[in-house]
Amino acid sequence: MLNNTYNQKMKFKFSLLLAILLSILNITAQKEEKKVTHDFELELEAEYRYFYNSALFEGQKDHFPSLGISPEYSLAWNKGYESINFKGFFRLDVDDERTHWDIRELYYQKANNNWELSLGLKKVYWGVTESNHLVDIINQTDAVETFDGEEKLGQPMAQFTWTTDKYGSFDFFYLPYHRKRTFSGKKGRLRFPVVIDKDDLNYESGAEEWRQDFAFRWKHYFSIFDIGLSHFYGTGREPLFTFDDIGNINAFYPVINQTGLDLQITHDAFLWKLESIYRNAEAQDFFALVAGLEYTFSNIDGNGLDIGILVEYLYDERDELALNALQNDVFFGSRIAFNDTQDTSILIGGIVDLESSSRIFSLEASRRFGNTWTAAIEARIFNNIDTNEFILSNFREDSFFKVSIAKYF
Numbered sequence: 001m002l003n004n005t006y007n008q009k010m011k012f013k014f015s016l017l018l019a020i021l022l023s024i025l026n027i028t029a030q031k032e033e034k035k036v037t038h039d040f041e042l043e044l045e046a047e048y049r050y051f052y053n054s055a056l057f058e059g060q061k062d063h064f065p066s067l068g069i070s071p072e073y074s075l076a077w078n079k080g081y082e083s084i085n086f087k088g089f090f091r092l093d094v095d096d097e098r099t100h101w102d103i104r105e106l107y108y109q110k111a112n113n114n115w116e117l118s119l120g121l122k123k124v125y126w127g128v129t130e131s132n133h134l135v136d137i138i139n140q141t142d143a144v145e146t147f148d149g150e151e152k153l154g155q156p157m158a159q160f161t162w163t164t165d166k167y168g169s170f171d172f173f174y175l176p177y178h179r180k181r182t183f184s185g186k187k188g189r190l191r192f193p194v195v196i197d198k199d200d201l202n203y204e205s206g207a208e209e210w211r212q213d214f215a216f217r218w219k220h221y222f223s224i225f226d227i228g229l230s231h232f233y234g235t236g237r238e239p240l241f242t243f244d245d246i247g248n249i250n251a252f253y254p255v256i257n258q259t260g261l262d263l264q265i266t267h268d269a270f271l272w273k274l275e276s277i278y279r280n281a282e283a284q285d286f287f288a289l290v291a292g293l294e295y296t297f298s299n300i301d302g303n304g305l306d307i308g309i310l311v312e313y314l315y316d317e318r319d320e321l322a323l324n325a326l327q328n329d330v331f332f333g334s335r336i337a338f339n340d341t342q343d344t345s346i347l348i349g350g351i352v353d354l355e356s357s358s359r360i361f362s363l364e365a366s367r368r369f370g371n372t373w374t375a376a377i378e379a380r381i382f383n384n385i386d387t388n389e390f391i392l393s394n395f396r397e398d399s400f401f402k403v404s405i406a407k408y409f
Helices: 002-034
Strands: 037-051 063-077 082-093 100-112 115-122 155-164 168-175 213-222 225-235 240-243 249-253 255-267 270-281 285-297 306-316 328-337 345-353 359-369 373-383 400-408
Touching (some): 285 328
Antiparallel strands (some): 037 063, 037 400, 063 082, 100 115, 115 155, 155 168, 213 225, 225 255, 240 249, 255 270, 285 306, 328 345, 373 400
């Protein structure tokens, strides 16, 4: 009898203790879900660009000091499964058109098991090659910020991603608004003889910038292969240039269908890369590709020095009308990573036109100082540019050197 009473009391105490523990865990879990985390970063940059050749067109300057501000803020809750993310950008420059601001990203993101939803302005990158990113079509290029087209404007979108273990991941995009590309102003370099005001460029679609665009991408990896297949239907990010009878430049944004393939094969120290697109429009159809390889010599000096050798072939059926001016060219370069605490890296390269004398050489290097400072240099040299090159002939006197110093908070 006493043993039964004792056992009942022990069971009661154990049950009570278990209930208390479960309540504490439940309360802790609820607090963890509601816990909000913040993260803020700010980059301040001083930049100076110098064009050392005499200007080709009237009004162009040689010296371009500028200041850049890039704030970032993120707000996350629900164990990080929900977040709001913001990246802003502002630059003050001698060229009025290069003085600009942009919301690079401002979107809400929700993740749940095997799917993810993003709503707002966002940047999405596709591609594997170094010299030209053919398949990367979601965002508009910030053409006044960099010559190589690496910087992009924020794109309004709804993106839904569904990920599977067996079949890869599927991205669906709804793009409700088109953003125009900005070109250099009268004082700026890397421009055409006639200053192009982005507001003067028209659209093929009667809905203009409010045409509703759609895109899809499937990506997967198996064995040594990483593959992506994409399709975009909507207003193209590149304006189409035409000429009237007296040589004036006319440009508009066409409605396009673009199907893209990006493939990377990793084998030992080799990376084999391919990007290819077929673009169909009422005014123009064409095929383009970039194919090449990268081989890395790892830890050469025993202290982490890596040297990569890059070679790529570029082809574009548009010939001299290709806006990127890469229609039958070979890119060669070297990527040097010191893998030191200062994160020192160098990328040097050149593009050789196989049909003319045109050459473009480039240098990019960066190094961190302390924990919050970064210095970078960049150079672009246009050498012996053929005057028959529609794009590059306008830039033949625009070789430049750039140095920048950035402070991170």
